[in-house]
Structures are given as structure tokens and as C-alpha cells.
Amino acid sequence: MNVEEKLEKIEDLTSDFSLSRYNFLKISALIKLIEDTHNNIGDCDECRKNENHLENLIEQIPNLDDNTYRTPYEKEFNKIRTHFHKSHGYIPPYYFSARYSLMGIIVLLLLTMAIKLIFKLQSPDLLLAGATAGLAAGYLYGSYKEKIYRKQKKIV
Numbered sequence: 001m002n003v004e005e006k007l008e009k010i011e012d013l014t015s016d017f018s019l020s021r022y023n024f025l026k027i028s029a030l031i032k033l034i035e036d037t038h039n040n041i042g043d044c045d046e047c048r049k050n051e052n053h054l055e056n057l058i059e060q061i062p063n064l065d066d067n068t069y070r071t072p073y074e075k076e077f078n079k080i081r082t083h084f085h086k087s088h089g090y091i092p093p094y095y096f097s098a099r100y101s102l103m104g105i106i107v108l109l110l111l112t113m114a115i116k117l118i119f120k121l122q123s124p125d126l127l128l129a130g131a132t133a134g135l136a137a138g139y140l141y142g143s144y145k146e147k148i149y150r151k152q153k154k155i156v
């Protein structure tokens with residue numbers, strides 16, 4: 001199957017899927033893996049091999065309610081995704097924003113606690129404000145770092 005045939009097949013198999021089912025089974029990520037694998041077959045042996053694996057994954061779509069099919073499906077799916085992270089400079093969605101949000105919360109929470117101790121402040125709202133500010137700052141910085149990946153469409 002070439003890329004168009006693969007995408008048509010996915011469309012056929014998922015035409016009666018609800019949006020939540022479509023998202024749960026990460027069909028859009030599968031489509032992205034198919035397109036991007038194809039774009040790399042010229043200079044990557046692994047991607048060339050993965051083309052056939054992706055074809056097998058498509059065949060499995062109707063069986064994914066059954067765990068005996070879904071577990072190996074997800075294993076193979078994640079293997080191909082990880083290949084893009086390791087060999088082609090891709091990142092998973094929210095890679096930096098999730099990390100920096102968490103870091104922002106921790107850092108500003110500690111900072112607010114220190115300020116409370118030093119100045120002997122009693123307000124409990126101060127901690128919440130600190131955590132919120134940390135979350136916002138971390139998320140913004142993380143999103144900013146993801147910008148170049150979004151631009152190059154290197155998120156999967």
C-alpha cells in the first residue's frame with residue numbers, strides 16, 4: 001500500500017468512530033507516523049522497515065477492543081513513535097510545557113514558603129498564588145521551547 005491507500009484504509013476503518021474513540025486510539029498520531037515515515041524512507045533504514053509494520057497496525061484497527069490485539073498494537077506503535085524521538089529529533093506532545101509547568105510549581109512553591117518563613121507571613125493564599133504563578137511561568141516557557149518543534153511539525 002502507498003501512503004494514500006493507507007490513509008484511505010484508515011478512513012474506511014474509522015468512519016463510524018466517535019471523536020473520543022478516535023482520540024483514544026491515537027488515530028491522528030498513526031496518520032502522522034505513516035506520513036513522516038514515508039518522508040524518511042530515502043535515508044533511514046528503520047523507517048523503511050517500519051513502513052510494513054505500519055501497514056500491519058492499520059489492519060489491526062478493527063480488533064483494538066480486544067486487549068490481546070491492543071497490547072501488541074500499542075507496543076509496536078510506541079516503538080515507531082520512539083524511533084522518531086530518538087533518531088529524527090521529534091518530541092512527544094507537551095514535552096516541555098508539562099516538564100516546565102511542574103518545575104515552575106515546585107520552584108515558586110519553595111520560594112513562597114521561604115518568603116513566608118523569612119517574613120513570618122500567615123496568609124495561606126500566598127502558597128496558592130506562588131504555585132499558580134509557577135505553573136503559568138513554566139507553561140509559557142515550555143510552550144515557547146516547543147515552538148520550533150511545532151513549526152517543523154516534529155511533535156508526535
Ligand SMILES: [Zn+2]
Pocket residue numbers: 040044045046047048083087088
Ligand atoms: Zn527513521
